[in-house]
Amino acid sequence: MFKLAPNPFTPQSGLEPKVLGGREEVISEFVRILKNKEKGRGSHLLLLGEWGMGKTTLLKFYKKIAQSKGWYAAYVSLPKISPRERSYDVIQSLTEELCFGLGIEPQELIGTRRKNTTIFLVEFLAALYKRVHNEFILVLIDDLQNVSIMPAVVDILRLALSHEQVLRTTEYLFVLSSTPEGWEGFIKRHDPVGRFFRKKQILGKLNYPQVEMTIKETIKDSGISFKEEIIARVWEYTEGHPYELQLLCSHLYDNNIRKLVGEESWEPALVATLKDLGIEHFSQLYSRASEREREVLNVFAENRKFMTITEIRDILIYDKKLKKFPIANVKNFIYRLADKGLLIRDESKRYRILDNMFAEYILRFR
Ligand SMILES: Nc1ncnc2c1ncn2[C@@H]1O[C@H](COP(=O)(O)OP(=O)(O)OP(=O)(O)O)[C@@H](O)[C@H]1O
Ligand SMILES: [Mg+2]
Known part of the structure; x- marks a missing residue:
């Protein structure tokens, strides 16, 4: 018999890490939000973080915390939707997933199709609250960016959660999670959404x-x-x-x-x-850049620090001596690379590559 020492690291989306590094502040803030809710105060929460920053992990941890304090809690991840779907379908499957998450048969609560999706959701939330005997319910909705082509979904959530009947007869805390880019899409089109989900936690990298x-x-x-x-x-x-x-x-x-x-x-x-x-x-990220933009991106991959547009231009002219490179357009290439999320900009309008690993990937494999 051989005894194997299993790898303790968890490189998988949503897989609970053995150790949760950092995050003390957001976690204690979440505990405060729960307490406030129990006292009848406070608002819902928005959790923003780029890919792989730990949103799913944290939502699942929030679920455990709430359950340890006697709350009902359900975690739902929204799948990518096709443009053909209607917001009613998305909201209905959300309510079904919520029921499954709480071990409740959806048929018990979800009636026949209503005319209005918001009213459907309002009645569902009221019925679910009653079904769990008026206990606090935490609802964690992950990957909201997957429905960003349908901003109505978040607006329906807002309307239902601010509906008189829900406010008066239920006790819910919703935590929504999204990439910042996905969330931008919602507030651009529906300003009241940004005002309603004002309480925000932004997940950054660890120190x-x-x-x-x-x-x-x-x-x-x-x-x-x-x-x-x-x-x-x-x-x-x-x-x-x-x-x-x-x-x-x-x-x-x-x-x-x-x-x-x-x-x-x-x-x-x-x-x-x-x-x-x-x-x-x-590879998907890199494919966003055009041929010309890639030449500029390469300079950023080689020099992993914040640089001004003039510095980049000088490197292209004097070090790279690129033939037939449209040097007058460097500025536009840089702007576009930043728009596409491949470069980041600091307050003094200097730019650097998004990520050191990405830089290393470009230099070795591209
Ligand atoms: N605070 C942390 N300390 C250590 N590891 C973590 C931490 N948070 C998350 N991880 C690990 O990082 C990885 C990414 O976490 P997670 O899947 O939760 O991120 P995400 O933001 O939901 O990413 P995605 O963009 O894939 O949805 C996982 O392998 C997880 O185990
Ligand atoms: Mg995730």
């Missing part, structure tokens, strides 16, 4: 001590250790992005030599990580 703690706590008792330089390099490459951190560390763990993750483990682990990220995210 260095949080990365270090996450790695050390995750490998504790595994019999495998990571050299300090390697932990520092994980930080340098991932900058504390939770998904990238889990993925890279998982590959590093698998490449340990005599139970130690050191210099020899780095290269194979990094290549494997970049290949995975390429398939899952980066």
Whole structure:
């Protein structure tokens, strides 16, 4: 018989990590929001975060917290919809999922088709609240960006939650999660939505001590250790992005030599990580850039710091000596790359590449 030491890292969307790095502040704020709700105060919550930042993980943790305090709680992830679907269908499947999440047969609560989707939702929420004997209910709705082609869905949610009958007879706390880009889409078209879901939590990357703690706590008792330089390099490459951190560390763990993750483990682990990220995210991201934009993006991949447009232009002219490059258009290429989410901009109008891992992917595989 062989005893295997299973990899303790969790590089999978929505998979609960062994250790939750950081997030103390948002979690204690959530606990305060629950308490306020119990006292009859407060508003619903919006959780924003880019891909892989830990939205699903946190929603599932919120569910556990609420349940430990005696709340009913249901988690629903919204699937991508097709333009042919109607908002009624989306809301109806949401109510069904909610019932399943609470172990209730949807037929018990969902009647025949009503004329108006908002009223349908209002009556459902009132019936569900009664069905759980007037206990507090936490509803976690994940991946709202998947319905961004149908902004009416969020507006119906707003209308139902601010409906007299729901306000007067029920006690719900809704937490909606989305990518910032997806959420922008909703508030652009429906201003009242932005005002209604005012309470916001924005998930960012972890800082260095949080990365270090996450790695050390995750490998504790595994019999495998990571050299300090390697932990520092994980930080340098991932900058504390939770998904990238889990993925890279998982590959590093698998490449340990005599139970130690050191210099020899780095290269194979990094290549494997970049290949995975390429398939899952980066190739799609890269395909947004045109041929010309890619030449500019390459400069950003090589120089991973904030730079002014003039600095980029100088590199293109003096270092790259690109032939027939329309240098007068560099500014527009940069603006477009930023619009497409491949570059980020700071307050002093300087630009840098979105992500170090993305830069590494471009240099090695493109
Ligand atoms: N605070 C954290 N500390 C350590 N690992 C985390 C943390 N939050 C999330 N993770 C890990 O990061 C990865 C991404 O988390 P999650 O799937 O929750 O993110 P998401 O924002 O929902 O991403 P997606 O864009 O895929 O929906 C998972 O592998 C998870 O285990
Ligand atoms: Mg998710």
